[in-house]
Structures are given as C-alpha cells and as structure tokens.
Amino acid sequence: MAKINPKKVPMPEQDPKVRSKNFNEVALGLTPELALEEAKRCLQCPNPTCIEGCPVEINIPAFIQKIVDGDIRGAIDIIKETNSLPAICGRVCPQETQCEAKCILGKKFEPVAIGRLERYVADYERETLGVNMPSIAALNGKKVAIVGAGPAGLTCAGDLRKMGYDITIFEALHDTGGVLRYGIPEFRLPNTIIDAEVGYVKKLGVEMKVDIVVGQTLTLDELFDMGYQAIFLGTGAGLPRFMNIPGENLNGIYSANEFLTRNNLMRAYLFPEYDTPLWVGKRVAVIGAGNVTMDSARTALRNGAEEVHIVYRRSRKEMPARIEEVHHAEEEGIIFDLLTNPIRYIGDENGWVKQIELIKMELGEPDNSGRRRPVPIEGSNYIVDFDTVIVAIGTSPNPLIMQGAGLETTRWGTVVIDKETGMTSRPGVFAGGDVVTGSATVIEAMGAAKIAARGIDKYLNSK
Numbered sequence: 008m009a010k011i012n013p014k015k016v017p018m019p020e021q022d023p024k025v026r027s028k029n030f031n032e033v034a035l036g037l038t039p040e041l042a043l044e045e046a047k048r049c050l051q052c053p054n055p056t057c058i059e060g061c062p063v064e065i066n067i068p069a070f071i072q073k074i075v076d077g078d079i080r081g082a083i084d085i086i087k088e089t090n091s092l093p094a095i096c097g098r099v100c101p102q103e104t105q106c107e108a109k110c111i112l113g114k115k116f117e118p119v120a121i122g123r124l125e126r127y128v129a130d131y132e133r134e135t136l137g138v139n140m141p142s143i144a145a146l147n148g149k150k151v152a153i154v155g156a157g158p159a160g161l162t163c164a165g166d167l168r169k170m171g172y173d174i175t176i177f178e179a180l181h182d183t184g185g186v187l188r189y190g191i192p193e194f195r196l197p198n199t200i201i202d203a204e205v206g207y208v209k210k211l212g213v214e215m216k217v218d219i220v221v222g223q224t225l226t227l228d229e230l231f232d233m234g235y236q237a238i239f240l241g242t243g244a245g246l247p248r249f250m251n252i253p254g255e256n257l258n259g260i261y262s263a264n265e266f267l268t269r270n271n272l273m274r275a276y277l278f279p280e281y282d283t284p285l286w287v288g289k290r291v292a293v294i295g296a297g298n299v300t301m302d303s304a305r306t307a308l309r310n311g312a313e314e315v316h317i318v319y320r321r322s323r324k325e326m327p328a329r330i331e332e333v334h335h336a337e338e339e340g341i342i343f344d345l346l347t348n349p350i351r352y353i354g355d356e357n358g359w360v361k362q363i364e365l366i367k368m369e370l371g372e373p374d375n376s377g378r379r380r381p382v383p384i385e386g387s388n389y390i391v392d393f394d395t396v397i398v399a400i401g402t403s404p405n406p407l408i409m410q411g412a413g414l415e416t417t418r419w420g421t422v423v424i425d426k427e428t429g430m431t432s433r434p435g436v437f438a439g440g441d442v443v444t445g446s447a448t449v450i451e452a453m454g455a456a457k458i459a460a461r462g463i464d465k466y467l468n469s470k
Contacts, residue, residue, distance in 0.1 A: 009047070013116035016045040018123055023338040027308050030193045030276060033335060034098070042127040046074040049119045052111050057121060060109035062454025063090045063162070067106060067121055074124060080139070083132040086125060087141060091165035091211075092158065092204045092453065094133065095187060097126025098196050100450040101329050133203055140210060144171030149467050152177060152235040153213075154221045154408065157185020159241030159440030159452040161208050166460035168211045172467075175214045175235075177221050179242075182272065186243055186441070187449065189272040190264075190299065192306050195332075222407040227436060236470070237435050237463045240422065241456060244402040244441035250294070254352030255398075259288065259360040263295070263303045263399035270306050288394030289313045292363055294349060295399035296321070297446075301332040303397045304341045312395070315341050320348040320368050320381040346370075348381065350388065352396065364390050404442045412436075421445055429459030430466065437463055 019035040020026075026033050037045065049071040057067045066085055073082035086093045102108075102122035110118035132138060149172055153160045156178035164174045182188060184201045209215060219225060221242075230238055247262030249255055266285070269275040275285035287310040293303045296319035304315045317336070319326065322345050326333060337343070346368045353362040367387035370379035403420045415423040415432035422431055422438045429437040437459040440452030 011048055011050075011112070011116065012044070015048075015117045015120040015123075016041045018120075023335075023340075026194065027305075027339040030309060032197050033194050036130055037123055037127045039131075042074055042124060045120050046071045046124060048112060049075075050112055056109040056111060057106045057119075060106040062105065062450050063096070063457060065089055065106075065125075070128065071119070071121075071124060074128065079128055079131050080136055082128045083136075084139065084141075086128060089457070090453070091162060091208055093125050094129035094200050095158070095196065095204050096450055096453070097122050097124075097129055098200070099187075099191060101448055103330060105450065138203075138207060138210075141169060143169050143211060146173055147171040149173065149237075150175070150235045151463060151467075152230045152233075152238045153241060154238065155179075155185055155241035155243060155440075155442075156183035156205070156215060156217075157241055157243050157440065157452070158187060158449045159243070159442075159456040160185065160239065161205065162453040162456035163239045163241060163437075163439065163460045163463075164213045165208045165211055166457055167463060168208075168213050170460075170464055172464075174212070175216060177219045177225065177230075178215065178217045179220045180272065181217055183215055183217065185241075189268040190302070192267065192271055192302050192309075194305065194309070195302065220407065222405075222410055222412070227412050227433075231435070236467055237437065239429075239456070239459055239463065240408060240431070240436065240438040240442055241440050241452070242404065242408050242442045243452075244421075244446050245405045246403045246420070247398070248401045248403060249398055250349065250400065252349060252351050254354060254360065257352050257354040257360040258358050259286070259394055260352060260396040260398065263293075263299045263397055264402060266303055266397050267299070267306065270310070276306075276310055285310060286395075287312050290393045291315045291395040291397065292318050292349075292391075292393040293397045293399055294318050295401075296326040296328055297399065297401075298328045298332050299446075300399040301328050301336045301341075303399050305336055305339060307395065307397065308339060308341065316344050316393075317341060318344045318347050318349060318363075318365065320346065321378060322346055322370060325370075325378045346381070348383070349396075353390070359394070360396055361392065361394060362390050363393050363396065364388055401446050402441070403445060408442070414438075419445060425462075427458075428462030428465065429455065430462055435466065437466075 070082040070085040107118040153176040247264045273283035274281035275283040291307040291312045368381040374380040439455030
C-alpha cells in the first residue's frame with residue numbers, strides 16, 4: 008500500500024491582500040491532479056463512519072473511489088442520489104464537525120478533505136460534463152407546497168419531486184436561494200453556483216413562485232384550499248436578535264441580516280449600478296463570533312472599511328465559526344477583540360454611532376451550551392471609537408408565518424415538530440431547518456428536510 012500523505016492537499020486560494028478588495032471567490036477549487044491526490048488518501052474503510060457524520064447520507068467512500076477510478080460522472084451520480092445541492096455543500100458545510108470529524112484517517116492524520124472533493128466533483132460536472140438528470144417518478148396526482156426556497160425548501164422539494172409529487176415552492180423574496188443568497192457573501196458562495204443548483208431543482212420539475220409571503224399574501228389554510236395536501240415550512244430564521252443595550256437604535260448600527268441582505272441579495276457593493284446603498288464607515292465593530300460574524304466583517308472590509316474588529320465575549324476556543332473562516336478573516340487583517348462585550352453605544356449630535364463602551368470579560372463555569380459562561384470584570388470598562396456596528400448574535404424565525412397558523416411553537420418562536428417525521432402540531436404541515444432549530448448550518452437544514460420529505464411521503468400514502 009502506498010504511503011498516505013498525513014496532511015490534506017492544500018486548496019489554491021486568492022492572495023489575502025488581493026481578495027480583501029474584491030468579492031470573487033476566495034477558495035479556487037482543486038485541479039484534477041490535486042483532487043486525485045486527495046482522493047487517494049481515503050482508506051476505503053469497511054465500516055465508513057464518515058457517512059454517519061453526513062446529514063444528507065452521501066455514500067462518501069463510494070464517490071471518492073470513483074474519483075480515484077477517473078469516473079467523475081459516477082462520482083456525481085452517487086452524490087446526487089441523496090444531495091441535490093453538492094456544489095453548495097462543498098463550499099459552505101462545516102465538514103470539520105460533521106463527515107470529516109468522523110473520518111478514520113483523522114484519528115492519526117488530517118482527515119480526508121471530503122468537502123473539497125464534493126465541490127470538485129460538482130464543479131467538474133457543471134463546467135465539463137454537463138448536468139445529468141436522475142430518474143424521476145411519474146406524477147402521482149398529489150400536490151405539496153414548500154414554503155421557502157432556501158436549502159431546506161430546495162432539498163425537500165427535490166426529494167419529493169423525485170418520488171412523483173407535484174411540487175410548488177413559495178418564496179417571500181424576489182429571488183430564490185434563501186439564506187444561501189442573502190446571507191452568504193459571493194466570496195464564499197458565488198451567485199452563479201446558487202443559480203446552477205436552483206436550476207437543477209427546477210429541471211427536476213419543481214415550480215417556483217417568488218414575492219409571495221406565506222402568512223400574509225397566502226395563509227396555510229388557503230394553500231390547503233388550493234389543493235395542496237401537505238405543506239413544508241422551510242422559512243429559516245430571518246428575525247435578527249439584538250442585545251437590548253443603550254444606544255442600539257443609533258444610525259450606523261445594523262443587524263447582520265440587514266447588512267448582508269443589502270450587500271448580497273440587493274448587490275449594494277455594486278452601487279450605483281444597483282440602487283441599494285450600504286454605508287460603511289472607517290472603523291467597524293462586528294459583535295459575535297459565528298460564520299455570520301466572519302461574513303459581515305469580511306464584507307465590511309471589502310466595502311471600504313479601514314479597520315474591522317470582531318468583538319466577542321468569550322475566548323478563541325469557544326468561537327462557533329468554522330476554523331477556515333476565522334483563518335481567512337485573520338489573513339485579511341480583521342482584528343479580534345476577545346473576552347470583550349459592548350454595554351452601550353454612544354452617538355453624536357446627529358444620531359449616528361461614534362463610540363462603544365466595552366467591558367472586559369472572564370470565563371466562569373460552563374452554561375447549557377457546554378461553553379464557559381462569560382462574566383464581566385467589574386471596573387474594566389473603556390470607550391473606543393467606532394462609526395459602524397454590525398450585530399451578529401443570532402436570529403429567530405419570522406413570526407409572520409405563525410400568525411393564525413395553529414402551530415405549536417417554543418418560547419424562542421421556533422416551530423415544534425416530531426423529530427422522526429418532521430410533522431408539526433398541525434396535521435399535514437411539516438417543518439425543518441432554522442425555523443425549527445433557530446440559526447444552524449445549511450447542511451443541518453438539508454438533513455431535516457430529507458427527514459420531512461420521507462415523513463410527507465408516509466403521511467400522504469397513509470391517508
């Protein structure tokens with residue numbers, strides 16, 4: 008047996024000094040030679056635990072072996088048996104905590120770069136081979152409405168259409184993709200990739216209707232009256248959270264949702280070519296430490312900020328963002344103010360933020376999340392000049408969908424479901440993704456949508 012390289016094959020990337028001034032994709036993808044080299048690191052374990060770590064159940068060793076065999080068509084066919092969005096997953100999934108965390112090779116060396124190989128296969132199909140369509144069952148006469156064209160909605164729609172259901176997606180925004188498009192900047196996930204993956208779901212035979220706010224334009228009752236026999240809610244978590252500290256209503260303070268939506272969906276970084284402005288000052292503070300925080304900080308830098316700080320109340324060890332995103336932010340010159348928390352925002356005479364009063368923190372005992380609870384250090388307050396603040400501390404589901412829907416919800420506003428089937432408290436209404444869990448990952452939303460698709464199929468076949 009050939010000697011195994013202990014480290015992953017490095018992914019070619021844009022130079023940090025160049026990329027911090029553009030919105031082109033940072034990671035450039037593996038070449039065929041690099042992909043083959045990385046694929047050969049896979050041990051082809053007889054009991055592949057990596058599959059257990061994949062929420063969408065891809066047969067990982069099988070698709071990697073196809074790369075080694077030179078059969079890229081075979082590799083993408085295996086992936087698409089269970090995943091309709093591989094080019095997206097290969098770019099934005101936190102593989103280090105999922106499939107790669109379970110990789111046997113990772114017990115001794117760096118795990119196989121499963122995500123990079125998935126991206127390579129998906130990109131190769133799109134750019135070189137042309138997209139093949141899977142077998143699709145004939146229409147069975149049953150209609151299902153999908154609410155939300157994000158990763159959960161697209162996944163549920165694709166799975167159900169392949170089973171023979173007549174599927175329509177209803178999307179509130181003017182374009183499809185949900186959080187993929189409005190929440191993730193193009194330097195991580197280009198819109199061309201989203202367009203291609205959404206196009207694949209459309210080619211399966213899924214109808215998509217935009218600019219329809221279910222809960223306002225249409226109610227769940229009206230969808231049932233229109234002949235839909237089941238409904239899947241994949242509406243995400245679009246309601247931003249704030250800290251409720253003094254000065255939070257000053258101009259120049261954004262929620263990460265607004266900031267990223269203006270930039271990504273409304274293309275504000277191309278103003279005035281696109282007519283949505285996005286004001287970014289010279290010194291920017293981003294509050295939080297998740298992937299959305301990193302996206303916001305790096306987006307502010309690309310929009311002309313001279314200095315960007317990430318302000319986080321815990322230490323580096325507790326940061327929830329992907330290691331790769333933190334690394335890219337640091338390479339681009341983002342400054343990390345750890346064990347620090349804002350306690351008030353100070354405005355100028357015109358109502359614009361000009362300073363933040365911060366306090367130093369220390370870590371106490373672990374809280375419910377398992378992370379050590381941050382405790383303020385008395386008397387450690389200090390004031391720093393900032394003219395833009397982006398609050399990225401999480402989101403909740405938009406309550407519009409819940410109005411008059413008859414759904415049981417938690418005190419956080421998330422929808423209660425049966426975890427085995429995805430069914431809500433209302434028969435025929437299913438849900439999955441961030442509307443159930445609150446802010447989580449793209450791949451977790453997709454995994455939940457697959458469970459719901461099976462639940463819908465079982466429910467409609469038992470009626």
